[in-house]
Every structure is written in C-alpha cells, then in structure tokens.
Amino acid sequence: xxxxxxxxxxxxxxxxAGAAPYTPDSGSEVLExxxxxxxxxxxxxxxxxxxxxxxxxxxxPRALTLAKALLKDxxxxxxxxxxxxxxxxxxxxxxxxxPPVEVRKIRADVLQKQHHFDEALTDLEFLLAxxxxxxxxxxxxxxxxxxxxxxxxxxxxxxxxxxxxGALVVLSCHAGIDYLMGExxxxxxxxxxxLQHPGxxxxxxxxYSSGLLGEIAYAGGDYRRAAEALEVAxxxxxxxxYILSLLADLYLQTGQADRVLELLKDESANDTLLLRLALAxxxxxxxxxxxxxxxxxxxxxxxxxxxxxxxxxxxWFMLDIEKDPNEALQLALxxxxxxxxxxxxxxxxxSALEANNPAxxxxxxxxxxxxxxxxxxxxxxxxxxxxxx
Amino acid sequence: MxxxxxxxxxxxxISFFPQIASAHKPSDSYLRVDYKVNSVAIHWDxxxxxxxxxxxxxxxxDRSITWGEVKQRRKAILDFAASGLKLTGKESxxxxxxSPELQxxxxxxxxxxxxxxxxxCAESGPxxxxxxxxxxxxAGHRGIAMIxxxxxxxxxxxxxxxxxxxxxxxxxxxxxxxHFLFQGMDHIWKxxxxxxxxxxxxxxxxxxxxxxFEKPVEKFWPAFITMLKVxxxxxxxxxxxxxxxxxxxxxxSPYLVEGLVAFTILLTAINNLLAVxxxxxxxxxxxxxxxxxxxxxxxxQDLKLPLNELLLxxxxxxxxxEAGQIVIVAVIFPLCFFLRKTALYRKxxxxxxxxxxxxxxxxxxxxxxxxxxxxxx
Numbered sequence: 001x002x003x004x005x006x007x008x009x010x011x012x013x014x015x016x017a018g019a020a021p022y023t024p025d026s027g028s029e030v031l032e033x034x035x036x037x038x039x040x041x042x043x044x045x046x047x048x049x050x051x052x053x054x055x056x057x058x059x060x061p062r063a064l065t066l067a068k069a070l071l072k073d074x075x076x077x078x079x080x081x082x083x084x085x086x087x088x089x090x091x092x093x094x095x096x097x098x099p100p101v102e103v104r105k106i107r108a109d110v111l112q113k114q115h116h117f118d119e120a121l122t123d124l125e126f127l128l129a130x131x132x133x134x135x136x137x138x139x140x141x142x143x144x145x146x147x148x149x150x151x152x153x154x155x156x157x158x159x160x161x162x163x164x165x166g167a168l169v170v171l172s173c174h175a176g177i178d179y180l181m182g183e184x185x186x187x188x189x190x191x192x193x194x195l196q197h198p199g200x201x202x203x204x205x206x207x208y209s210s211g212l213l214g215e216i217a218y219a220g221g222d223y224r225r226a227a228e229a230l231e232v233a234x235x236x237x238x239x240x241x242y243i244l245s246l247l248a249d250l251y252l253q254t255g256q257a258d259r260v261l262e263l264l265k266d267e268s269a270n271d272t273l274l275l276r277l278a279l280a281x282x283x284x285x286x287x288x289x290x291x292x293x294x295x296x297x298x299x300x301x302x303x304x305x306x307x308x309x310x311x312x313x314x315x316w317f318m319l320d321i322e323k324d325p326n327e328a329l330q331l332a333l334x335x336x337x338x339x340x341x342x343x344x345x346x347x348x349x350x351s352a353l354e355a356n357n358p359a360x361x362x363x364x365x366x367x368x369x370x371x372x373x374x375x376x377x378x379x380x381x382x383x384x385x386x387x388x389x
Numbered sequence: 390m391x392x393x394x395x396x397x398x399x400x401x402x403i404s405f406f407p408q409i410a411s412a413h414k415p416s417d418s419y420l421r422v423d424y425k426v427n428s429v430a431i432h433w434d435x436x437x438x439x440x441x442x443x444x445x446x447x448x449x450x451d452r453s454i455t456w457g458e459v460k461q462r463r464k465a466i467l468d469f470a471a472s473g474l475k476l477t478g479k480e481s482x483x484x485x486x487x488s489p490e491l492q493x494x495x496x497x498x499x500x501x502x503x504x505x506x507x508x509x510c511a512e513s514g515p516x517x518x519x520x521x522x523x524x525x526x527x528a529g530h531r532g533i534a535m536i537x538x539x540x541x542x543x544x545x546x547x548x549x550x551x552x553x554x555x556x557x558x559x560x561x562x563x564x565x566x567x568h569f570l571f572q573g574m575d576h577i578w579k580x581x582x583x584x585x586x587x588x589x590x591x592x593x594x595x596x597x598x599x600x601x602f603e604k605p606v607e608k609f610w611p612a613f614i615t616m617l618k619v620x621x622x623x624x625x626x627x628x629x630x631x632x633x634x635x636x637x638x639x640x641x642s643p644y645l646v647e648g649l650v651a652f653t654i655l656l657t658a659i660n661n662l663l664a665v666x667x668x669x670x671x672x673x674x675x676x677x678x679x680x681x682x683x684x685x686x687x688x689x690q691d692l693k694l695p696l697n698e699l700l701l702x703x704x705x706x707x708x709x710x711e712a713g714q715i716v717i718v719a720v721i722f723p724l725c726f727f728l729r730k731t732a733l734y735r736k737x738x739x740x741x742x743x744x745x746x747x748x749x750x751x752x753x754x755x756x757x758x759x760x761x762x763x764x765x766x
C-alpha cells in the first residue's frame with residue numbers, strides 16, 4: 001500500500017512537470033497539428049454552435065447537431081476528449097434514466113467507447129425494444145457482447161439483423177464470433193467466399209471484412225494469408241488503427257520489427273500503436289528506447305486521473321518492456337474481468353507462465369476450452385501451462 | 390442504392406471495435422500550486438487542443454497551430470484561463486494576477502500553453518481554490534494539481550463533482566510555527582554577518598572584563614551564563630524592532646540597516662581590542678540587537694500575514710533565532726574556554742581575530758553605505 005502511494009506521488013511529480021517550459025524562437029513554429037475531420041462542420045462552426053448552446057443549453061435539436069458532429073470527429077480521431085465534449089453538450093439529458101432516443105443512441109456509443117460496457121448494453125436494449133430494426137444499435141450490441149465474451153448472446157444479435165441489412169454485414173458479424181467458438185475454418189471459408197464476389201458493396205465494408213479475414217487467418221496461424229487480407233484492408237481504409245495494429249502484431253509475431261517501425265512511424269499519437277512501436281524497438285534491440293519512454297510517460301499521465309482503460313496495454317508493456325510478469329499478470333487479470341478478446345486472454349496466459357503462476361490463468365483457460373478455442377497462439381500457451389501444472 | 394447509402398452511413402458512424410476506443414488520454418490540465426500562508430503561485434499547463442475547441446487558435450484554419458497564432462490569441466487565452474480559476478478568502482474573492490507572458494511545454498499528448506499567476510489575500514482564514522476551466526464544455530476534463538507547501542505536496546484532482554480545494558493553514562498547525570522557527574535558525578546560520586557578530590561577542594567571554602580582557606576566567610559556568618545573557622539580550626532587542634516593522638509601525642531603508650549592522654560588528658571588535666566598555670556589555674548588545682532586528686524584518690514583511698498568524702510567525706521566528714544562536718554559542722564557547730589560558734588564544738585568536746573582524750566589518754560598512762564591491766563575500 002505504501003509502495004502504491006509512493007508511486008502515485010512520484011508519478012504526480014513526473015506527470016505534472018511536463019518537459020520544460022520554453023519560448024519558441026519563431027512565430028511560424030508549428031506547436032500542434034489538428035486532425036482532419038470527416039464531419040462537414042468546421043471547427044469554427046462547432047465553436048459557434050457551442051457558444052449558442054451555452055446560452056440555451058436545453059435546446060435539443062441544436063445540441064444534437066453539435067453532438068453528432070463531435071461524434072464523427074471522435075470516431076475518426078479516436079481522441080477521448082470528444083466524449084467529454086459530447087457529454088457536456090448533452091448534459092441536460094445525459095444523466096436522465098429515459099433520455100430522448102437520439103440522445104440515448106449517442107450515449108450508448110460514447111459509453112462503449114469508454115469501456116462502460118454494461119451501461120452501454122442497457123441503453124442498447126432500450127433502443128432495440130423501441131425499434132427492433134435499428135441495425136446500427138444491433139451491431140453495436142453484438143460487438144460489445146463479443147468483446148465481453150458472451151458469444152451465444154452476440155450470435156443472437158447477429159441473427160436479429162438478418163434480412164434487415166446487407167448479407168456481408170450479417171456474415172461478418174457471425175464470422176467474427178464463430179471463429180472464437182471452434183468454427184475457425186468454416187468462418188474463414190464463408191468470409192473468403194463472400195469476398196470473392198462482393199458485388200456492389202461499399203469499399204469501407206470490404207475493408208472491414210478483409211480486416212476480419214486477416215484476423216481469423218492470423219488466429220489460425222496462416223500468416224501469409226493474414227498479411228494479404230490485411231494489406232487489402234489497409235488499402236481500403238489506410239488510417240484505420242485497428243487494421244494497423246493487426247498488421248503490426250503480425251509483423252511482431254514473425255520477427256519483422258523494422259516493418260512495424262516503418263508502418264507506424266507517424267502513428268505514435270495513438271496509445272495502442274505507440275505500444276507496438278515500443279515493442280518493435282525492444283525486439284530490434286535498438287539501443288534507443290524513445291517509444292518506450294513516451295509510452296511510460298503517457299501511462300503516468302493517464303494514471304494521474306485514475307484512468308483504467310489502458311489495462312491491456314499496461315499489462316503488455318509491463319510484460320515485454322518492463323519485464324515485470326507479476327505486475328503484468330495482475331493487470332491482465334483485472335483487464336480480463338471486463339474484456340475477453342484473444343489478445344486479452346493471451347496476456348493472461350503469457351504473464352501467468354512467466355510469473356510461474358499457472359493457477360492464476362485457470363479461469364481464462366477454462367473459458368477458452370469451454371469455447372473450443374482454435375486460436376493457435378492460445379492453444380500453444382494452454383499446452384505449456386498444463387505441462388507446468 | 391438506398392441500401393448502399395445506409396451501409397455507408399452505418400460503417401462511418403458505428404464502431405465495430407469497442408476495444409480500440411480510448412486510444413489517447415482525455416483532456417487534462419496540470420497545475421502546480423505553491424502555497425505560502427496567504428499567497429499562491431500557480432504554474433498551469435493548458436492543452437492547445439482544448440483551447441482550440443473553445444476559443445479557437447487556428448486563425449488561418451490550416452489545421453496547425455503555430456506559436457505566432459498562440460501569441461496573437463494571448464489575451465483570449467489569459468481571459469479564458471482567468472475565468473476558470475478563482476481564489477477566495479473567508480468572505481471575498483482574492484485577486485489572481487496572471488503573467489502576461491505565455492510559454493509552451495509538452496506533455497505526452499501534445500503541446501500546452503504555460504500560464505503563470507500569483508494571488509494574494511488580505512484576510513485571514515483558509516483560502517479556497519475553485520477550478521472550473523472547460524467544465525461546461527467537456528464533462529471529462531480534469532484539473533490535475535500538485536499543491537505544495539513547506540516542501541510537502543498533496544495531489545488534487547479537480548472535477549465537476551469536486552471543483553473546490555481548501556488550502557488550509559490552521560493557526561494550531563504545528564507546521565506553521567515550525568516553519569518560522571526553522572526560518573529563524575536558517576537566518577542566523579546563513580547570514581555570515583550574524584555569525585561574525587556572535588564570534589566577536591564570544592571571543593572576550595572567556596577573559597575577565599576587570600582585567601581589560603587580559604586574564605582568563607577561572608570557572609566555566611559563570612562565564613557561559615554571562616554569555617547567554619548577552620545573546621538573549623540581543624534576541625529580545627531585535628524581537629522588538631522586528632515586531633515594530635512587521636506591524637508596519639516603523640520602516641527603514643535596507644541599505645542603511647545593512648551598513649549599520651556592519652558598524653555594530655566594527656564597534657564590538659574595537660571594544661575587544663581597546664576594552665572601553667568592560668561591564669554590562671549586554672546593554673550595548675541589546676542596543677545593537679535593535680539594529681539587527683531591522684535586517685530580519687523584511688522576511689516577514691513580504692508575507693503580509695494576517696494579524697493572528699503574524700503573531701505566531703513572530704514567536705516562531707524569534708525562538709528560531711535564539712535557538713540558532715545558542716547552538717553557535719554551545720559549539721564555540723567550550724572551544725574558547727579550553728584554549729583560554731594559551732598564548733595562542735590571547736594573541737592570535739583574540740587580538741588577531743578581533744582585528745580581522747574589525748577590518749572585514751569596516752569594509753562591509755563602506756560597501757553597504759557607498760554601494761561598492763570590495764570583498765568577495
């Protein structure tokens with residue numbers, strides 16, 4: 001306990017201090033680059049709306065216009081600042097038990113992005129009871145249920161979309177869950193087949209489904225097919241951080257650290273990708289550890305406000321960079337109570353092995369076995385763990 | 390076509406991957422608040438991205454914020470910052486003076502404007518810091534502060550749910566009096582001229598006054614007690630002037646005081662050599678103490694303490710001065726006593742030491758009265 005307190009105080013010093021204040025030499029020095037926004041609303045318009053709203057905070061249509069513009073920027077940048085801004089814009093309704101439908105829709109999205117999965121699911125249930133044909137809410141529900149490991153319920157959500165949206169959307173929804181439940185081969189084949197003759201489907205959907213195909217091929221240990229599918233996905237949505245992280249993980253797994261450093265060199269603003277850069281740096285045994293330093297600093301600043309959404313990244317960082325498997329195991333287990341994706345399970349198994357504490361992974365192993373996991377990396381770790389026991 | 394449009398909308402707005410959401414850190418500002426009884430010094434880092442959202446920094450709308458743009462928006466930044474931070478006393482708001490100069494610093498998620506402010510409250514009682522920056526525009530914003538006082542630090546997080554922090558100094562606070570006690574001792578030990586003055590006072594204390602400082606004293610304790618009397622007279626006297634200045638009854642130019650302090654050292658050293666005043670030197674010493682008291686006074690005057698706290702601070706400070714002096718006496722007096730019968734002491738330490746002290750004090754006096762640089766010290 002004392003140690004934790006000491007750490008908090010220390011990290012407060014480290015975090016609050018910043019680097020060192022300075023006065024830039026030239027007026028043309030660029031201090032900050034703002035992300036391009038996909039929303040048609042310019043930042044000046046957003047500011048105008050924002051000001052008007054402060055005068056009449058309970059005017060719903062204006063608040064919704066602003067909130068939707070902010071939500072678009074949130075999705076394209078991934079910057080959680082926008083969630084706080086959206087909540088402030090909708091503050092008159094945000095804490096209501098029964099807010100207007102439009103507000104609830106936005107609230108559910110923000111809540112799931114902040115990892116408040118249970119609250120998000122409650123909102124989605126209300127929305128779907130109100131309008132069962134709401135495909136957007138249904139897909140979000142399936143995604144959350146998949147992340148928290150409730151595969152049967154997630155499949156039901158996919159099923160409920162049948163006939164209400166395009167076939168590839170429903171197929172991808174099912175495939176993303178099937179491959180985690182002992183149907184890896186079938187899921188992959190169905191997806192391959194659908195992608196061979198996609199018909200008139202938006203490039204972004206093809207990009208998404210190709211990314212999923214890459215994820216499934218990687219889970220099956222077919223790195224060549226995974227690389228192909230992920231490259232297709234990247235061409236169609238070059239900025240998508242999820243595709244980039246999958247590619248980076250593939251390169252790290254196959255010992256191509258240099259490619260990770262090249263692929264992500266402009267992406268260090270994103271924590272998940274910054275972690276991959278730090279891991280690549282570690283793997284390439286370069287003497288300079290700039291990304292690790294940067295990541296550590298960001299962790300410290302996130303801890304100052306008691307933020308806990310970085311548990312997965314923190315655990316991985318502790319395991320492979322700080323070489324502290326005990327700490328990594330604690331973080332991985334805490335993370336696993338809320339999310340159970342393959343990567344979350346992988347971190348529990350790996351850190352339990354390295355910390356010589358195979359029993360700690362018992363629940364995770366049981367969960368994976370119950371779902372007949374075919375993820376090859378997880379399977380190997382389970383064998384090792386059972387050999388040690 | 391309609392379906393395609395629906396899919397496009399669907400895939401642009403929904404997130405299939407809830408897990409990758411919080412890829413960055415939400416909005417924070419960082420404060421360092423140095424707190425001294427009734428004044429605060431604030432060092433505050435506010436993210437340019439957050440300022441852009443509310444007041445707009447990207448004047449030419451090229452999606453990048455330059456130092457030139459920040460400078461152009463300086464007034465807007467400072468006005469906005471001032472609206473988000475308030476310092477209050479028991480009854481009224483205290484003035485926060487924001488430095489007109491901005492600087493830049495970097496945190497893990499980008500560039501921040503560095504804002505500095507000072508605040509002072511006239512009244513006594515606990516001060517409160519109210520933080521509300523960005524709270525009406527960003528529900529996730531936090532003000533992360535390190536409140537520092539007397540070398541100890543408390544981490545504080547300002548949020549819409551808890552926007553206020555009380556900077557409390559109770560008069561019973563043992564730290565409060567301790568702080569000034571320490572300051573008193575520190576002033577004795579760090580001020581070279583006070584140490585010199587004490588040494589000059591100490592040198593004749595192991596020689597009998599009746600003999601004109603020619604013969605050594607016989608017994609330790611009577612001589613030691615006499616010495617303590619002299620030192621205490623000094624403390625009591627400077628306590629008087631210190632209080633007069635602290636309560637704004639008297640003011641005197643610091644140049645004059647510093648010069649006069651040197652003059653008292655000179656007179657004392659000369660008296661050692663010529664033995665003009667032999668008995669009751671403590672009276673003279675008390676007079677000198679009045680002068681030295683002025684030199685300490687600026688320390689407390691600058692703090693502008695409320696009355697009840699000032700009394701306590703004075704007590705602590707004077708006790709500290711006394712304690713600091715007793716420590717020096719307790720170290721040097723036994724040494725002098727041990728050596729008092731030797732020729733080394735009488736000729737070299739007493740006459741030589743007093744002579745050197747007189748010379749140094751004389752030069753100091755010239756320096757201070759005429760604003761010259763003669764000595765390294």
